[in-house]
Amino acid sequence: MNRSIAIRQLNKPLIHYRSLYLHQRNNICKYINPQGLKHELTNDNIQMITNITSNYKIPNDIALQIITHKSLGGGLKPHNEKLSIYGKKVFKLAIINRITKTTDSEPNLNVLASDIYDKLTDEKVMELFTNQSQLNKVMFWNNKSNLTAATVNIFYSLIGVINLIHGKAKAESFINDTIFSQIETIATEQLNINM
Amino acid sequence: MFKKINNVSTTRSKSYALKFSPIIIRQLHSSILLQQATTQKKSPKSFDTPKPNIKYDSITDYQSYKSNNIYSHRLPESTAQQSPPLIALHSRLNLPKNYSLSTLSQALNLIEEEEGEGLVNNYSLNKLGTTLLNYFINEFYMINYPRLPSEIHNMACKSLIGVESLSSIGKSWGIEIDEITKLDRFLGQENEFMKYGRLRFNNNKENKVKIDGLTEVVDSRGRFKQEDFAYAYAVRSIIGGLYTHCGEESVKQFINDHILSRKVKLDSMFEFKKPSVELINLCNKLNFKEPVTIKLIAETGRLSHQPQFLAGVFVGNEKIGEGIGSSLKEAQTRSCVNSLLSYYLYSPINENGDQVNLPSDDKRTSYKFESLIDGGDV
Numbered sequence: 001m002n003r004s005i006a007i008r009q010l011n012k013p014l015i016h017y018r019s020l021y022l023h024q025r026n027n028i029c030k031y032i033n034p035q036g037l038k039h040e041l042t043n044d045n046i047q048m049i050t051n052i053t054s055n056y057k058i059p060n061d062i063a064l065q066i067i068t069h070k071s072l073g074g075g076l077k078p079h080n081e082k083l084s085i086y087g088k089k090v091f092k093l094a095i096i097n098r099i100t101k102t103t104d105s106e107p108n109l110n111v112l113a114s115d116i117y118d119k120l121t122d123e124k125v126m127e128l129f130t131n132q133s134q135l136n137k138v139m140f141w142n143n144k145s146n147l148t149a150a151t152v153n154i155f156y157s158l159i160g161v162i163n164l165i166h167g168k169a170k171a172e173s174f175i176n177d178t179i180f181s182q183i184e185t186i187a188t189e190q191l192n193i194n195m
Numbered sequence: 196m197f198k199k200i201n202n203v204s205t206t207r208s209k210s211y212a213l214k215f216s217p218i219i220i221r222q223l224h225s226s227i228l229l230q231q232a233t234t235q236k237k238s239p240k241s242f243d244t245p246k247p248n249i250k251y252d253s254i255t256d257y258q259s260y261k262s263n264n265i266y267s268h269r270l271p272e273s274t275a276q277q278s279p280p281l282i283a284l285h286s287r288l289n290l291p292k293n294y295s296l297s298t299l300s301q302a303l304n305l306i307e308e309e310e311g312e313g314l315v316n317n318y319s320l321n322k323l324g325t326t327l328l329n330y331f332i333n334e335f336y337m338i339n340y341p342r343l344p345s346e347i348h349n350m351a352c353k354s355l356i357g358v359e360s361l362s363s364i365g366k367s368w369g370i371e372i373d374e375i376t377k378l379d380r381f382l383g384q385e386n387e388f389m390k391y392g393r394l395r396f397n398n399n400k401e402n403k404v405k406i407d408g409l410t411e412v413v414d415s416r417g418r419f420k421q422e423d424f425a426y427a428y429a430v431r432s433i434i435g436g437l438y439t440h441c442g443e444e445s446v447k448q449f450i451n452d453h454i455l456s457r458k459v460k461l462d463s464m465f466e467f468k469k470p471s472v473e474l475i476n477l478c479n480k481l482n483f484k485e486p487v488t489i490k491l492i493a494e495t496g497r498l499s500h501q502p503q504f505l506a507g508v509f510v511g512n513e514k515i516g517e518g519i520g521s522s523l524k525e526a527q528t529r530s531c532v533n534s535l536l537s538y539y540l541y542s543p544i545n546e547n548g549d550q551v552n553l554p555s556d557d558k559r560t561s562y563k564f565e566s567l568i569d570g571g572d573v
Contacts, residue, residue, distance in 0.1 A: 062568055070571060076480050078570030082345045086337045089330045096326055099257040106439050109319035110260040114249045164337070165564045167557030188254055 031073050034143040039068065039077055045138045049158065052133065056162050056174055066157045069141035069150040077140070080157035087160025090168070094159075094175040095120050119187035123152050128186050129179065130155045244318040244428055245307035266313035270297045270391055280371060280392025287369060288433070294440045302432035303370065305396035305425055317432035320439075324431030327438055328356045331450045331555070337566075338553050340461065342539050344572035347464050354459050358419055358427045364453065365426030370394050372422055396425040447555060462536055470531035476573040477538065478510060485511035489527050492517065506530040543567060 031039035043050075046063040053063075065078040072079065099117065100107035111117055119125055130136050130151045135158065141150040163171035248263035275281055275296035285299055304316045332352045336343060343351065354360060373393035375385065412420055438446045467473055471489075478487050493505040506526035507517040516537055518529025543566045545551050551565040 065568070065570065075571060075573045076476070081571045082337070082343075082348060082569065083571075085345060085348070086333050089326070089333045092326045093330045096323060100323075102258050108258055108260060109323060109435075109439065110247075110249055110262060111257045112319040112322045113247050114251065114260055116254055116257075161568065163554050164566070164568060166554075167562035168554045169557050171554070184255060191254070 031077060031140070033072065033138075033140045035138075037138060037140070039064075039072060039140045048133075048135050048137050052135065052178065053158070053162065053174075056166055056170060058161055058165055062161055062165075066161060067136070067139050067154055069139070069145065069153060071142035071145035071150070072140045073142075080153050083157035083160040083164075084153040085156075085160075087156035087158065087163070090163045090171055091156060091159050091175065092121055094172045095180075097172060098176055098180060115191055116187060119191050120183060122187070122190070123148065125183060125187050125190055126152045126155045128190075129183050132182065132186070133179075244305045244316050244321055246318055247308055247316065262308070262315070264308050264313065267308050267315055268313055269315050270300045272297050274388060275300050275391060277386075278388040278390075278392040279386075280389060282392070284368065284370065284392060290437065291441050291445065294437060298436040298440065299433065300391045302436050303392070303394050303429050305394075305428055307397070310397065317428060317435075320432035320435035321428050322435070323438055324433070324435030327434055327443075327446050328431060328450065328454070331447055332356050332454065334553055334555060335455055338551060339542050339566075340540065341543065341567050342541050342569045343461070344539060346572075347461065347539070350464055351459050351461060355454055355457060358423055360454075360457070361427035361430040362419075362423040365394075365430045368430075370426065370429060372396075372425070394422075394425055394429055396421065396428075443555070444558065461540060465532075465536060465539070467532055467535060470528055470535060473573070474508065474531045474535055477535065480570065480573050483510050489530060491523065491526070508534045 033039070037045065041060055041064050046060055046067065049058075049063040049066055050060075058066075061078070066080050066083065068077055068079045070079040070081045075081075095117075096112065099111050099120070100109060102108045127148050135154050136151045139150060139154060141147075159171060159175065162174050166174075247267065249260055250263040251261070252259035272295055278296070278300070281296050281300055285294070285296060290299070298320075301315055302317050302320050304314055306314075306316055308314065308316060329352070332355050333348075336348055336351055340348070340351075371393045373390045373395045375383070375390070379385075380387070380390075412418065434446060434449060437449055475487055488509045490507050490509055491504060492507045494503065496502045502521060503519060504521070504523050504526040505517060505519050506523070506529070507514050508530045509515070516530055516534025518526055518531070518533045520526035520529050543551050545565050552560065552562055554562060556562060
């Protein structure tokens with residue numbers, strides 16, 4: 001009796017193929033920044049980035065990624081979070097290389113214990129620089145997130161991208177030739193204000 | 196073991212500790228937190244090498260920056276050469292000949308200049324070393340694992356250059372702590388120069404009574420002791436010292452040999468709460484036009500007590516991952532997890548099958564970007 005039931009079960013057609021469809025979620029978010037600009041690759045949107053990197057060519061889609069913060073659409077568009085983490089490290093090392101350089105064989109490390117070094121790597125200074133150079137003129141973000149963090153991320157991710165695409169030496173020359181003097185001026189002003 | 200002790204702490208003892216305690220002593224076999232009888236004024240979070248006073252001629256004349264303390268000086272090389280632990284450490288680390296012993300001694304000194312015979316401490320070397328480590332480790336992961344989510348990326352970097360790792364590296368290098376008091380040194384007739392090759396930090400040992408079973412911790416989460424921080428500072432400072440004498444290429448090689456040679460299990464760092472949802476979001480971000488489908492590819496022993504199912508994740512006709520489970524649900528979940536892991540742990544190789552170039556390789560060869568820039572995690 002038991003044997004016949006077992007045989008009957010084996011004779012049942014087995015389900016050889018089963019599919020489970022996972023549906024994509026509907027994008028309610030329109031990918032529009034607080035100024036009402038739509039997140040898309042246009043010359044106007046990436047103009048400030050292409051202007052400052054005229055000697056260091058970067059692809060347009062990466063330029064759009066630089067000005068996109070993770071808060072836009074929950075990170076569904078390519079954003080600059082990791083680039084900014086990396087760019088920050090590149091920037092700090094470039095600043096140290098620049099300010100410790102001496103005519104002697106050994107670098108002068110005393111400057112690393114000074115207030116000017118703290119200011120040169122301070123995020124407030126980076127924010128002021130980004131505002132002055134209008135890198136954040138077009139920026140894609142959600143205004144519920146921190147404006148300072150979103151602004152500074154643009155600056156750092158720009159440096160990170162140049163380092164990745166053109167190498168460390170080019171990134172350092174970009175920092176030294178294009179932005180250092182302006183950052184130094186802002187840092188000195190900030191230091192004088194605090195004093 | 197330490198974590199368990201942390202968890203069983205009573206609310207009362209926690210609040211007491213938060214209110215009063217600058218440094219916490221934790222008993223090994225009970226949950227009681229005691230306030231340490233100490234004269235130390237610093238808060239637990241502020242363990243740091245004291246910052247030296249600096250003066251300058253002009254604020255932007257960076258070469259003019261020098262110590263404000265007229266007695267501040269570096270250990271003379273002739274004195275450093277008489278310290279056996281220092282020479283042994285130099286040889287053990289296979290440091291280049293132009294890496295001076297006085298710099299190595301400075302890297303081991305965390306004591307304030309006024310308290311430490313006017314010797315320059317490792318504050319600046321530590322800052323330099325931290326920056327170098329941060330750059331080279333981040334560069335390694337950014338290029339070799341470009342799709343890592345930012346949290347995993349940060350954790351991977353921290354697992355290599357966090358306090359815990361650097362402390363264990365410092366201990367493995369055989370660096371000793373200078374715990375001998377002046378009296379003991381006098382009574383034991385130990386050579387005065389021995390201390391210059393040891394790790395020196397202000398651990399207030401004069402004000403402390405050692406009790407068996409009690410451990411002192413200094414960070415807010417109660418994981419690290421003062422000596423852990425001191426070891427980490429020393430390791431960073433030694434790397435900073437290498438930069439000052441030998442340049443960036445030597446530092447890069449040193450970090451490759453001593454830090455990046457330690458393997459990090461990246462796959463065990465991931466924890467997906469809802470793998471199928473995360474997979475859909477990822478595919479959505481990657482603009483896949485076909486829907487994500489999970490298909491049963493094979494099965495065996497469905498009616499037995501040990502069935503096995505093989506599920507695959509497909510986008511259109513492309514299979515992006517598969518997983519085996521003892522139930523259909525488990526197989527589905529494992530297939531989603533494996534698909535996500537295979538995406539995030541992607542590591543690019545160049546045309547010859549070698550590792551791709553790093554941006555800092557541009558001094559040796561002409562740099563060509565061979566990795567990819569990921570759009571970031573969802």
